[in-house]
Amino acid sequence: MRKKIRLKVLHILSIGMFVLLTIPKLVGQNSDSLNLAKESQHFAFYSTNDDLKVLDSLAITLENNYSRITNRLGIQIEKKINVKVFPNIKAFHVAINYPDAPDWVVGSSNGDELMMVSPLNPGTVHTYESLMQVIVHEFVHIAVSYARGDKGWTTLPRWLNEGYAQYEAGQINEHIRKIVESSVIAKTPPTWTQLATASVVEFGNMNGYGLSVTIVDFLIVTYGIEKLVLLIKEPENIEIIYGLSQNALEKQWIQYLKPEK
Numbered sequence: 001m002r003k004k005i006r007l008k009v010l011h012i013l014s015i016g017m018f019v020l021l022t023i024p025k026l027v028g029q030n031s032d033s034l035n036l037a038k039e040s041q042h043f044a045f046y047s048t049n050d051d052l053k054v055l056d057s058l059a060i061t062l063e064n065n066y067s068r069i070t071n072r073l074g075i076q077i078e079k080k081i082n083v084k085v086f087p088n089i090k091a092f093h094v095a096i097n098y099p100d101a102p103d104w105v106v107g108s109s110n111g112d113e114l115m116m117v118s119p120l121n122p123g124t125v126h127t128y129e130s131l132m133q134v135i136v137h138e139f140v141h142i143a144v145s146y147a148r149g150d151k152g153w154t155t156l157p158r159w160l161n162e163g164y165a166q167y168e169a170g171q172i173n174e175h176i177r178k179i180v181e182s183s184v185i186a187k188t189p190p191t192w193t194q195l196a197t198a199s200v201v202e203f204g205n206m207n208g209y210g211l212s213v214t215i216v217d218f219l220i221v222t223y224g225i226e227k228l229v230l231l232i233k234e235p236e237n238i239e240i241i242y243g244l245s246q247n248a249l250e251k252q253w254i255q256y257l258k259p260e261k
């Protein structure tokens with residue numbers, strides 16, 4: 001059961017990104033029923049009255065991760081980030097203009113705004129705890145967009161963007177490592193270039209999320225977080241940053257995944 005949920009969590013993230021990429025301008029249309037209900041140091045929370053009681057936990061989760069992420073990326077965000085907490089999955093799906101979305105679509109980021117389903121009413125797939133990770137994941141995407149400034153998303157490899165968001169949100173664990181390890185032993189994984197340029201659907205189908213977080217984990221454990229942050233800002237300089245070709249790094253990553261025999 002747990003296995004199934006973990007796999008679905010990965011899928012959810014791909015759907016979330018899909019929504020973000022395809023219909024960003026329509027996001028937030030159904031936010032009128034939410035009121036500004038709480039402000040923390042760096043976030044402003046909008047919710048219904050029924051969800052007031054979860055806002056303290058959401059605020060603590062985001063604030064506990066805020067300084068680490070912004071300091072690592074070397075950014076300051078001058079304004080508060082809006083967090084819209086929808087009372088149920090249906091309301092959230094209408095808000096993202098994807099009314100027929102499956103139940104695992106629970107979080108999204110758009111510009112400076114985060115939107116999510118209430119952890120008190122997570123639907124059939126997600127849990128309170130997994131939604132607390134999803135909201136951090138989405139905040140990381142916003143922070144990365146600040147770190148890149150005018151460069152935007154186009155030259156940022158998808159594996160780096162999604163891998164780093166998962167890493168900071170704590171969405172890597174032994175179970176995901178094992179799945180990726182088995183898949184790499186069974187067949188040659190996609191190259192980093194394939195993972196960088198895949199469409200969202202292709203990325204999801206090739207287990208791009210699971211593979212990506214292990215690449216980021218490998219790079220941080222082996223070479224440190226500072227080089228990874230440089231890479232996020234200047235991915236075109238991967239050889240200069242690491243002193244190795246991407247191909248050589250890929251071979252090290254595969255070795256890293258395979259258990260010692």
Ligand SMILES: [Zn+2]
Nearest residue numbers: 013017162165
């Ligand atoms: Zn993501």
